[in-house]
Every structure is written in C-alpha cells, then in structure tokens.
Amino acid sequence: MNLKRTIISLFFLFVLSQAFPQHVISWKFSLQDKGNGEIELVADATIQQGWHMYDSKIPDNGPYPTSLSFDEIKGAEAVGDFNATGKQATVKYDPVFQMNIGTFDNSARFIQRIKVTDKGSFLITGDVRAQACDDKSCTPPLPNEFSFTSADLPKTFTATASTAVSETEAPGTAVIPVGNLSQDSSQISAPATAPVTVDKELLWTPVTEELNAFGTQHDGSSSLWSIFLKGLLWGFAALLTPCVWPMIPITVSFFLNRNKKVRRKAVADATLYGASIIFIYVALGLIITAIFGASALNNIATSAVFNLIFFALLLVFAMSFLGAFELVLPASWTNKMDSKVDSTSGLISLFFMAFTLALVSFSCTGPIIGWLLVEAATQGSYLAPAIGMLGFAIALAIPFTLFAVFPSWLKTLPKSGSWLNSVKVVLGFIVLAVSMKFLSVADLSNGWGILNRDIFLVLWIVIFAILGFYLLGKLKFHGDSDVPHVTIPRLFLSVFSFAFALYLVPGLWGAPLKPISSILPPLSTQDFKLNEVSLNTVYTDYETGMAVAAQTGKPALVSFGGHGCVNCHKMDATVLVDERVKGLIDNEFVYITLMVDERAKLPETIEVEENGRKTKLKTVGDKWSYLQRHKFAAQSQPYYVILDHSGKPVAPAHAFDENIVNYVNFLETGLRNFKK
Template sequence: MKYYFKIILLFVFTTLISAQIVRTDYVESELISEVESIKPGESFWLALRLKMDEEWHTYWLNAGDAGLQTKIKWTLPGGFTASEIHWPYPEKIYLEDLANFGYEGEVFLLTKITPPQFIEQTEIEIKAKASWLVCKVECLPGDAEYSLKLPVSDSTPQTVQNWQQAFSDTRFNLPLKNSDWNINSVKYEDNIKILMNPPQNYTEVNKIEFFPYDGSIYQNAVDQNFTRTERGYELTIPFDDFKVEDPDTLKGILISDIGWRGENSEKALEVIIPFNQAEGVGTADGSGIILALIFAFIGGIILNLMPCVLPVLSIKIMGFVKQAGEDKKRILKHGLVFTSGVLISFWLLAGTLVALRAGGQELGWGFQLQSPEFIIILSIFLFLFALNLFGVFEIGTSFMGFGAKASSKSGSAGDFMTGVTATIVATPCTTPFMGTALGFAMIQPPLVTILIFTFLALGMAFPYLLLSIFPAWLKYLPKPGKWMETLKQFMGFPLVATVIWLAWVLGLQSGSDGVIALLAALFFASFGVWIYGKWGTFNNTNPVKIIARVVAVIMFIGGLLFAMNTTTNNVSPENFRTNNTTGIKWAKFSQQRLNELRSAGIPVFIDFTAAWCLTCQVNERVAINSANVINMIEEKNVIPLKADWTSRDDEITKALASFGRNSVPLYVIYAENLSEPIILPEILTSGIIVDALQKIN
C-alpha cells in the first residue's frame, strides 16, 4: 500500500514542477522548473525543453542563413517578471550552401523568473506559449501552450533531482560575460578581424568560431580563417556581399574548443566590442594606418598646449628668442637636436610598451605613472628643474636647454634634454585624436606601433622644428631682455604645482607614508643642490668643489633610496572620488557590476580616469561635476561607475582595450534604448555630457 501511495505522490509532484509533455511534428516539448517550490523575492529558473527527432533541428537567437528563432510568450501572476531567453551556445548546421545556427537532439532554453517580495497565494500558476521552426531539408512551424503550477513557501527552495543535471549543464553552456583574454576587433572594407590575446599560462587553443547576434551581416557558410599570431590568435570573418547594415560593434559569441578559463571550462564567451574602425582607424594595410598617423601627428601638436608640457617648452621658446640672431645652420641644428630628443624618448617608450605587452602585460599610455617609484623620481626631477629655474643652482652651462653662453656641445645636450623632459612630462596628458591613434597602435605589429609613436613625437616637435627651418619667423617673437629671466623664474611655479599634484597622486597610491617619504626626498635633494650651487661651482677651489659635489650626490641618492624603500603600493585607489559626499555618487567599476546593470536595463555612465591624468582632472572639475550633469544623471536614473586607473588594474586595462583604447580619459554611456554605447570625446563640456544623457529614454 505504501508503495502505491509513493507512486501517487510522485505523480502529483511531477505534475506540479513540469507541464505536460506536448508532442508536435518532429518535436517533443515541455515546460519544466528547476525548483520544487518558490520563495517570494527569490529568482528561479524555468526551461523550455525541446527534443527534436533525428536529423531535425530548431534555431538559436540568430538562425543564420535561414530559419527562425524560438520564442516564448509568458502569462505570469501579478508582480512576476521574466527575463529574455538565456541561449546556450549553438552549433553550425550546414545545408548545401547555407549555414544555420541551431540545436539538434535536445536543448533547454532557460528563462529566469523573478517573483515579488510578497505573494498572497499558496500556489501560483505560470503559463507560456512557445513557437518554433523545426527543419530537416523542409521546415515546419510548431507551437504549444503550457501551464505550470508551483507551491509558494518561505523555506529555501529545493531543486528537482530529475532536472538538476540538465539545468547545470545548460548554464555551463551559456556564454561567459567576461574572461582574462584581451579581445579587440578591427573592421576592414570586406571583413573583420577579431584579435584575441590570451593570459599567461593558458592552454593552447586549436579552434575558435564566431557566432554573430545579428543576421545578414557576415558570410556564415564560409570557413572562418583562424590563425596563430605573435601575441595570440586572429579570426577573420568576411562580410556578406549584401549585408543589410554596416556595423559599428562586434556582437556575438566566441566558441573555443578548449574553454575560456582553461581546459574543460566554459566554451562560449559573449563579445560586445566597438570596432576600432568605428572612428575611422583600423586597417593596417591602407587608408586606416594613414589616418592613424595623421591622428597621432595632430595629437602630438596639441600636446604642446597641455599644462603638463607648457612649462618645459616655454624654456625652448626662450631659447629660440636668444637664437634669433644666430646663423641659420646653428638654429636648424638646435631644432633637429631637440626633435631627436623627443623622437628617441618616444621610441624608448614605444619599445618598452611593445616588449611588456609581448610578455603578456596589460599596459597603456601613461603606464609608468601607475608606479609609485616613477612618481617619486619624476617629482624629484621636476622639483630640481624648478629650483634650477629659480636660480638656486646651475648645472654646467646648459643642462635643460637654457644658459647664457652655451658651447656647441653643451647647447646640443641642453636641446636634447629639453626634448626628453618634454616627453616625460607629456605622459599624463591625452589629447583629442591621440587616444584613437594610440588605441589602434596597441593592436598592431611592433613596427606599426613604433611608426605611430614616431608621428606622435614628430607632431609634438613640429612647431619648434618649423621655427628652426624658417628662422625668419623668429622676428615675430619678443626681443631678448630682462623679461626672459623673469619668465624663466615664473615657469618654476607651475613645476612646483605639478610636484604638489604628483604628491597627491602618490598619496592615493601609497598612503600618507608615501607622501612623507617623497617630502623627505625633496628636502634632501633640495638641500643637496643648494650645497652644490653654493660651493660646487667653478668659482670655488677644487677641494671645496669636490666635497660639495660629493655631499650633494650623497644627499640626493640617500633621499631617493629612503623614499623608494618607504613607499608601498598597498592602498587601494578605490577611495579616489568614489566615496564623494558631494556631487556625483560614484560606484566602483567592475565588469561584473556593469554586466549586472546592463542586464537589468539600468543606464550607466562610465568614467575611465586616473589621478595622474590632467585631462581627466580638468574634465571632472569643469564638466562632469557641473550642476547640469548631476541633475541629468539623477533625472535619468543613471548609475555612474568610476574606473580608476591611478594604479595598475588589469580589468580596467581590458575594458579600455574593448573600446580600442589604451589610455584615459574615456567616457562611455550605456542605455537599454541605445543600440550602441555612446563614446564621448576626450575633452568635455557639460553640454556634451547633457546632450548624450538626454538620448536615454
């Protein structure tokens, strides 16, 4: 008797958690629940199970060259919501010259149901109507209606043992939202290339395929060209000859034969990546690279106007004023040596970036400023430069490119060092055009990368090279006089201000101990150069001069070593304006948080920034924190995310790379009603941001 009673209970229970099986032409289907009961406010999974007869198939969300995706229409109790279908990755099904994306055998199409926080009923009923197209050679439409009843309980829901493995396996086959791989996409005239750089210690991949979300854009039936490159892998996919639109974004999933997190891991990865070609840069074999070089050159010219560069280059301008009466060949030599200093510095920077990225490091423009040690060295260098301008000491006759009667040798050294110095202090700045060019450079072969950095350097040196080639233009500059000494001393103050700003950056990276260590190093260095200026010059006897120089060097090196040993990088930069008590209430950026907000349909504004990025700081104070922008963010219910790159963060580096960038600032707006994310320019006004936010419905 007990045996028959158990059979009856099992039958009743199964009826509750599974709708009746429906048999239509070549398809067996049913609606099933993962849980035995539901709890108010706690989401749960339902699945539409489709089991096709042998050699028959149904379709994925993009059916490929022919077919229709499966659809589900829900009838839910009040307060319940249903997600879109969560599609497991498909297979490619060939039929003569066509390629379709779909499923053979059995497939579970998942939907997440979210109940309200309070449910009056003790049992709820969920109804659904599904429609599909099932094909072999011929195709037949199919549909069915389902009704599923589930009890309501405050206890933790238990999973249904019969379906536990099916739900688990299906979730395993859902696309990952992110991975440790660095993936970029480049659009060409006839095809696209997907560039995939793996993390260190990865498992060798034999095959990767791309399945697009959008139909009628790519040739689905042709073999995708999968090749091994110096940095990773490359996948080439041709456009359809009759594509219905010209895409700006790569949208779809990548299927790896090994898995994206190592062997036997998840094989599907979702990619939604703007093409680098979207801003006109991308082709490495034609007009794209020419445009990238033009962008780099223009960006280099604009660098001269950035506040981080202007104090140094003002010294070069004074040098030209002094040279106005000199021989034309001598003036040209000054310009060429200065240009060589800029060029060699940019080549060293580009070579370092290429070498480190080839070794698997995720780096971008300004990467050295993510190092507290470099911040200390740069701060001391600029502080001593300021003391030199104030007249506290002189090194030789022309260390930084200024001096009254420089010899040919020392003058050339000064011109060269001015070029080097200008390059070093330029790294915190990013200009319009420059971000696009650098983002393109980082996904190209090393020679192309170095070529783009070369044009960036030439753009920066161009105004001064032009003056040296046409010295007659120097007559339009003011004549030499006492004003030059006053201007030289005045330009020391922006350098001191820069040191204060760098100390602030160091504090964000290393805490108050790092700032104290830097101040101590500046004290010892300044004391040392004062001793050098007082007793280490040629006006003193040899013993005094030698002792003064030795003491100066000891104090300089001692202060530097003390700061290096004290500085640590154990303070998270997340406190950098993410916990503001006034203005915009920033949340910390993470790819997972972004995916969650986008899945919920919540609009997002991302600020990719860094404390050492002067352009970022100006934008924040002038535009982002304006009342108009704050009000618009609140009105549109936008969640602002701060991606703080002050210290090295591989997740932010990868996020930048997904937009074809490797530098900050970058500003991105996501919204459910926008087909593509809005990318704002590098230099902002409040009007630009407000206009973009108004596009959110």
C-alpha cells in the first residue's frame, strides 16, 4: 500500500515538474578579462528538462555540433577553438549515427578566446548555433546572435603595449527580399537541371491557409475517433477484471432492492449512476488537459524520464496481476466514500457511489487508464484525453444501466470465480508486453542500446509463448484453480497467442511487421537485416526538385529533416523503405529532402524579416528551416508535405508517425488530389 502511494506521488510530482515547457535552449553571452590583452567570449546555455544539446566536437557525418561564427570582427582576432568548459559532455554511443557523441543536459558553458588588437575599434558580432533534441523531435540550429563593442569590454581589461590595429572582417551581409531567396540555390548539387522554369517567388509564398483547409494529420476527427474506439474497447476489457465484474450484480441488486415497489425509480437511479461514471472519467480527462495543456502532455508523454517511470508503473501492475502481490488503494479512501453514500441522498448519493466504484476498481483499471491517457496525449489535441475517457466510461457504465433495466439478465451472468483470476493473469502478460514499449522509447532517447529491435522481439516472443502455455493450463499462478480441461475460449486465445509469437519470428531477420511497426523499435536498431532498401532518386534542393516535378508532371513530396533528427532516421529506416511506400515515392513523386541543420555556407548571407525582427540566414540549413517556418508555419522535424507545381499543398501535412498504413494513406490522398 505504501509502495503504491509512493509510486503515484512520484509520478504526479514528475508530471507537475514537466507541465509548462519554456524555450528549449536559452543563451546568455558575456565577456571576461583573461589578462595579457585577451578576453573570453562566454556563452552560457540553459537547456529545458527532457532535452539535450550536442557538444562542439562531433565526428564527421554526425549531428549538428554547437558552433560559433563571426559576422564581423574588428580590433581583435580569435585565438583557438570554440569549446565547452567546466561541465563535461556526457559521451554515449548513438545507434542511429553509429558513433560516440557528447551531449549536455540542463546547462552548458562554451568559451572562445579573443586577442584584442585595438581597444578603440573593438567590435565583434556573430552567433552561436546549437541543436536540441528529445525522443520525438529536434529543433533546427537557429542562430543566437551576440554583439559587443569596446564599451562592453570588462572594466578590468587593459590593452598590452604591443597592441596594434588589426581588423578581420567577415564577408559582407546582403539584404535580399524574401521573393529572391531562391537565387542562391544553385550551390546544392542536383542530379540534373530541368529546362522547365518555375515561379520561384510563388514557391516561397505561405500556404498555411491551404493546409488548414485540409486539416492536420494528428488532430483530425479520425484520430479522435480512434482514441474513442480504443477507450471503448479497453472499457469493455476492464469489465472482465476481478475488480469490476463482481460489482455489476452487487450494484444493480442494490438499486432494485432500494426501490422494490417502484421499478421505474430503480431504473432511473441506475441510469443516473451510469451517467455519473461517465461524468467522473470524462472530467478526469478534461482536468488533466486543462492543467497541463495538450502540447505539454505531448512533451511529457514523449519524455525519456516519463517513459521510464511509466515502464516501472506498468511493471509493478503486471507483477500484481500475475499474483506477486495485491495492489489496493488505502481503505480509508473507500471507507470515506462509503460514508458519503450513507450520509447523502438523491443525485449526490449516486455520484459518490460511482466515485466509490472508480476507487475500488483502480487496481485493475489503473494501467488501462494510464496507457489510454498517454496514447491520447500524443495526439496533441485538447479533446483527446476526454474523448478517450468518454469511450472508456461508456463501456464501463453500459452493463450497470442495462442490467438495471432488465434485471432478469443478471441470472445469465457467469458467477465470479477462478476464471476472473485467469483474465487478470492474461491482462498481466499484456501489460508486461506493453511496458517494453515505454522502456524502448527511453532506451532510444538515451542511446543505451540495451533494447534494440532484436531483443524487443525476443522478449515479446517469449512473453506470448508463455501466455499460450498458460492458457492451455500448463502453467499455474497464485490464485489459479486446476484446469481439468481446456475450454473453447482458452483454446482459441492460446492459438492466437502462439500464432502471434510465431508471426514475430521473421522480424528477427528484418521483416517489417507492419501491423505493429509503430510499437517496435526502429529497424535501424536491428543487428541483422537480410537486405537494405533505399529510395532511387532524392533531390536536396527545393527549387531544382520543384522544376523536375513540373517537367515530369508529378507532384513533389517535400521532406524537412535533419542530420541530427533521430525520428527522421526512424522514418527513413522503417516507413520510407517499406515496399509499398518506396514504390509510390519512386514511381509517382519527385522526392525532395531538405536538411534544416545543413552546415554548408550560403554564398551570401540573407537577411529576412520574421515575427517583427530581422533574421540572418547564413547556411543552407538556415534557408530550409526558414522555408518551413515561413511557408508552412511549422518547425518540427520530420515534416512531410505534398505540393503541386505552384507550391500549394494537395493533402494535409504529415509528421512523425511510424504507422506505415497512415503514411500510405497520406501519399495516396495527395496523389489523388493532385490528379484531380
């Protein structure tokens, strides 16, 4: 009991601490006197909880390192490299990039030593770039600018006698209108230059209204319907647990005995009781969303620490379901609710009875509710948690209302017995299997490499094989009775369990296992694969790719990604290499991939106005990141959009989603609309 209370308390303390995310990385710049005419430019970074940023020393072909560049430097010269100081980076092996990479959590400090050659004309301007990632997305390495003049030098600074005038200026900054942003795109190599000319200014025109007209991939009604149906199914499953099933005849009999002479009154009370159950669970979903907000819930649900905590909670529940110990809420809670029922009447009494049911059944419904809320949180919709709870509560409330209306049906209900314990054990195996998913997310985020796809599949094969033997009566857990013969339901369930375990076996050799691809770790973590698949033609320049699309008469599939975007690599390794997805892209689309953290310098710095302030675009990655923000009002990666030859979308945008069926639907929708 104390263990349970402690776990719940720790869980909610973590949720509260994660509820309101601030800026992912905030920077503070300062100058420090180091003597002998030298100073240090100090860049202090504060990193949001749950995110990490990369070190300045990253091997080639790795993610975007933290870096400094000078736009203008007068009366000074840089000495040495831009390096981290004080707190050392945490170096871990990254299975995606297959190299050791240093990262920082919470905070970091970087310095650049500078030799002042002319105190009177001293001027330095530039920026620091860093990429922050969590287990779901990465931010683009946008510039964080600094500027210091001689008036900003430390008061203790004294120029040396040998100080001479020396100026090193960076290339000039060209101010180019947004409509001409495409004029420098030729520095990106492309397979060929299409003879078709395109209206480049039109290609950069914002299309947020057109995208909004299509709706969004994850906030649409289909997602809410999916959450509702999942809630409904899990609500019916919760009815079969030992905590809920015995309550049906007990509660309905109570209503009928309370109003023996007026059956209509009993039916009305039972109906209000069912409505109270629905109200309680829907209110739970609304309260959670109101407190934390949809985006905060999504950040929490995809946090590595949260996934570890939820893995531990599900593991505790699974052990309890398998008979290791009994989890119950403090008796004082239910006793207090019982006293409220006795001391009140009317609607209030019915409400407290419904609340008592929620408390009594929590030890069985807790993991189901938690899993459902996590699933709903990743939808990014304010309504999703409430919709999920609505489906769950409706399924839970239906039997109480129906059996009150038709009390004779109570005689047909199976009596409580050992079969309920078997249901609980089966649920324990399922919860144990599901918990692996949350451990996998934490493992990928931290780069431990302890739960790659092969190990995950082996664990699931063993879990469902053992479940099959249990259903056949070959294993026995605490609370189980002897199985004199195998019933038809147990036989069918055991066949399904063994069949599912065998279905997983080809995955050990790299089979995609499409129906469960969104649950499994990415294929890139697989130690052994029979074949490697990649797309035929990929364009890395927006205007060139759009010109090829116009020439070939195909729609353009534009992908915004990043070298350091883990989820982009997941999508490449699991979804885009799927035979059906690859066939559609190779044959029906012109595929353009734009890396927002590409470090190649633009021929000229481009200055644009954004959100009321001027922003300098200095690298190719800056340009593609600005394109994504300016044209599509989005800045997370991966991000996919299908465009016609004038740069307008023909389907809703698609974000990170390892469900292959969803991606195929996205492609087919865009292709169908384009052909119209």
